[in-house]
Amino acid sequence: MKKFFAAILLAAALVSCKQAPVNTNGIWLWSKFMNEVDLDELHSKAIDNIILHEVAFERHGMDSTLAFIHEAQGRGMKVHIWFQAFYKEGKWINPVDDSLNRYKQEYFDEVIERAVRYVNYGVDGIHLDYIRFGGTAHKHNPSEEITATGCVTEFCRQINVATKAVNPKIILSAALMPEPDSEYYYGQDPAQMGQYLDILMPMIYFHCDSYRKGGAEWGKMVADHFAAKGAPAKVWAGLTTYVDTDEQKVVPMDAEGIYTDCEMMMKETNAEGVVLFRYGLGELPDLNPLSEYSKEK
DSSP states (O other): OHHHHHHHHHHHHHHHHSOOOOOOEEEEEOGGGGGGOOHHHHHHTTOOEEEEETHHHHHHOHHHHHHHHHHHHHTTOEEEEEEESSEETTEEOOOEETTTTEEOHHHHHHHHHHHHHHHHTTOSEEEEESOSOSSOGGGOOOSSSSOHHHHHHHHHHHHHHHHHHHOTTOEEEEEEOOOTTHHHHHOOOHHHHTTTOSEEEEBOOTTSGGGGGTHHHHHHHHHHHHHHHSTTSEEEEEEESEEEOTTSOEEEOOHHHHHHHHHHHHHHSSOOEEEEEOTTSSOOOOOGGGGGGOOOO
16 A cells, blocks of 8 residues: 555656746837736747847836836746847947958947846847848958858857856757748858857748738748758747738738738748747737647757
């Protein structure tokens, strides 16, 4: 009898030690919506990664923004601070000094210092947007040693070293253009960036603009391309919560339509997560059923 009860206790212990799948569902949150978010709703719908734009600190103040972050973390959610890397005050920044054949280290330092400051605030992740050239990367290759693609990669390396020195568990992610030949135009090589970032988030917006021509099949191809090439980084598919029409109108999607896209990515591709663009547009879907397709081990 004692052996029987011991076996029951051991089985119960094993069950209790079994970890739940890591949540890989996220949403991009513009700063102006921060005080409108119902965190309980997001959490109940398994959208547990909030990618909050850094302007929140300026718009709402330090205390309110940190309170929001702590409130989310208290529910077991993660907050990633989102900011533009090579874009400032409405203009693209060329991080290559073509005439001197070097990367603009002083600009690297300025952006990385900002990221380190956020890490010190206790956030869970740093999310890089505009970590690319604005379609002109091929014009900024002054030598074999100094190239646009090398510049993007070197920035990723440096921000990795600086932020993980403060918090080794910080999650580094980046929004990527979805074209497979993005090195030529944008300087983004997922094979190189994936060595220094934890998560690549290709913006697979197949309901929008020219990407609509490829549709869902194109979207699945893109997800698998980045998953294969970007390892060891994981890929979370960036998906829209709206549709662009031929009349250039933005039409919010309903929860069912958004969920269908998310399920397709998780079930039919090697993407390990989904990120919705954006909060405030479209109806929030319940993403709890996606745990069935979790690829986390």
